[in-house]
Amino acid sequence: MQIDGLPPLREVIASHGLSARKSMGQNFLLDLNLTARIARLAGDLAGSDVLEIGPGPGGLTRGLLAEGARKVLAIEKDARCLPALAEIAAAYPGRLQVIEGDALEIDPLAHLTPPIKVAANLPYNVGTELLVRWLTPKVWPPFWDSLTLMFQREVAERIVAKPGSKAYGRLALLAQWRAEPKIVMDLPPEVFTPAPKVHSAVVHLAALPEPRYPADPAVLNRVVAAAFNQRRKMLRAALRGLHPQIEAILAEVGIAPTARAEEIGLEGFCALARRLAAG
Ligand code: SAM
Numbered sequence: 001m002q003i004d005g006l007p008p009l010r011e012v013i014a015s016h017g018l019s020a021r022k023s024m025g026q027n028f029l030l031d032l033n034l035t036a037r038i039a040r041l042a043g044d045l046a047g048s049d050v051l052e053i054g055p056g057p058g059g060l061t062r063g064l065l066a067e068g069a070r071k072v073l074a075i076e077k078d079a080r081c082l083p084a085l086a087e088i089a090a091a092y093p094g095r096l097q098v099i100e101g102d103a104l105e106i107d108p109l110a111h112l113t114p115p116i117k118v119a120a121n122l123p124y125n126v127g128t129e130l131l132v133r134w135l136t137p138k139v140w141p142p143f144w145d146s147l148t149l150m151f152q153r154e155v156a157e158r159i160v161a162k163p164g165s166k167a168y169g170r171l172a173l174l175a176q177w178r179a180e181p182k183i184v185m186d187l188p189p190e191v192f193t194p195a196p197k198v199h200s201a202v203v204h205l206a207a208l209p210e211p212r213y214p215a216d217p218a219v220l221n222r223v224v225a226a227a228f229n230q231r232r233k234m235l236r237a238a239l240r241g242l243h244p245q246i247e248a249i250l251a252e253v254g255i256a257p258t259a260r261a262e263e264i265g266l267e268g269f270c271a272l273a274r275r276l277a278a279g
Pocket of ligand 1: 024025026027028029030053054055056057058059060075076077078081101102103104120121122123126
């Protein structure tokens with residue numbers, strides 16, 4: 001099925017010499033039906049700007065545009081992809097802006113108008129780093145309404161994990177504190193070119209109007225990082241570096257000092273972050 005009048009992605013890749021580079025974390029999606037489905041998982045795009053990170057040859061970009069995004073702002077680090085993206089921009093006049101650069105260094109907000117959604121199929125390390133940044137701004141609600149992001153399946157499970165499970169940790173707490181994360185699609189390795197070693201999943205995170213419990217994002221991030229860095233230790237040991245009287249403080253907020261991080265829910269960590277922020 002054609003979603004636009006542009007050439008198939010295999011042709012685009014061949015004509016622009018876009019052989020995938022491991023150093024850039026490149027595993028491309030070449031099935032435009034699939035990228036259109038992922039774009040639909042981002043919700044109703046009409047009337048929204050979409051920030052896309054890592055468009056590559058533009059499969060998801062074309063899906064987002066075909067599904068009616070008002071504007072797509074795409075940030076791509078690999079300059080080789082720019083001519084292919086320019087052809088997409090020409091087919092959708094005024095609706096695709098491409099910025100060449102590292103998404104970790106670029107502030108896209110000057111180029112976007114709310115409402116804004118984010119969609120991306122990114123290398124694992126960049127994806128988790130950006131996700132944590134998008135979840136921990138000082139002020140809430142954030143610039144985005146929703147994030148629709150591809151991750152390794154194992155990382156997706158960490159984002160939606162519940163207390164008591166092996167996958168539960170910092171990503172689960174930060175994501176579930178201020179957003180509603182759901183795994184909305186599973187993808188086997190063979191839908192990517194080249195095929196990665198692991199399964200992937202799309203996670204949709206809808207921003208909550210306000211966090212589930214009050215806490216300072218920087219303090220909460222510090223507390224959960226320390227707690228799960230030594231997840232097998234009791235909290236009084238894992239959190240020793242955060243406060244000289246950590247044992248008394250844990251007891252004061254209703255957490256057993258002998259408990260381990262994975263037993264404590266969001267409410268407990270937020271109470272602890274508030275108490276620690278108070279000095
Ligand atoms: N979105 C395309 C798709 O689904 O076929 C490409 C996905 S590929 C997994 C990841 C893309 O992110 C590549 O195009 C790569 O060049 C780009 N990329 C990697 N690191 C980046 C960074 N720090 N900032 C922006 N783009 C980056």
